[in-house]
Amino acid sequence: MTDWSKLRDACGAAGHVPALLDRFEADASGVWSELMDHLCPQLDTVFSASFAALPRLADLALSCGGEDRRWVLLAAGAIMACAPSGDDVFEVFSAPIAELHRLTDQCLREAEDAENYVSLLQSLLSFEGVEIWDRCLEGLQTGEYEVDCPHCGVDMFIVIDEADCFSATDDYALREVEKTPLRPSTPEELEGLAKRLHDRALADGQQLVAGGLPYLFGRAACPDCETVFSVADRVSAGQMY
Known part of the structure; x- marks a missing residue:
């Protein structure tokens, strides 16, 4: 039995969290x-209460469907995205995490x-x-990433859109700018x-997502210094700061 009074959330003692989860169940x-x-x-x-909520979130995801299930899975996913790989939370909460994974896999096929799919x-x-x-x-x-050039350091937009895929160093949404095509x-x-x-995206019939992934995991050229680089590497590098 979880003693919520000994756990913490963003506001302090987490004794109120079970009631908050009850309200979430009623109106996800x-x-x-x-x-x-x-x-x-x-x-x-x-916080400690975040991971302690995973078993309840797994139960909620199992008992509901449609949009409500999606909101539950997104909540649990956001929490787990903050857990470092290999953290003991994966062992301590292995059963609810496995159930959440199974239900997410099912929802992906129905998105x-x-x-919603992404x-x-x-x-x-x-x-x-x-x-x-x-x-x-x-x-x-969203159709774009903001990265910096690994050589000259200039900030740039990487645009991955159904209509056009390019890099640019100026705000392409406000005016005509020089565009350098991406190399998928x-x-x-x-x-x-x-x-x-x-x-997976192809198997699930998500053609737009499948079409964007070769660009995300492709290459781009800096419009200023012409350095060619891996888009995925620069996106990853931006998460290291």
Whole structure:
């Protein structure tokens, strides 16, 4: 039995968390932001109560469906994205994490749009302890990443959009700028996690996501100094700071 009074959340003692989880069960979309404010503020900080909530979140995900299940899985995924790979939380909470992974895998097969699909895919990776990419696939939703050149250090946009894929050092959304086309990997060049994600997206019928992954795991050229670099490496490097 969890003694919540001995645990902490973002506001201090966590004795109120079970009641918050009850309200989350009754109104997942309406209470999600409040729950995250307590258990995973800014989606990058966790507390002892955050991980203690995983068994309850797994039970909620199992007992509900549709949009409610998605909100539960996203909450648990955000928490697990803050757990370092190899952390003992994966052992202590192995059963609820396995259940959350199973349900996320199922939801991915049923996702109707790219935005929900990418969010759930990040949650799936978080339950597996895959670092960096349990947070950094969101650019496939928004259509852009902000990185710096590994040679000259200039800030640039990497745009991965259905209509156009390019790098630029000026704000392309405000005016016409010089665009340098990205250099996607071929499907045969993808390997490891990149290949797995690409194959999964294709199998799930997510053509937009599958189409963006070769660019994310491809190469770009700096418009200023013309240095060619790995897009994924620069996105990963941005998470190290």
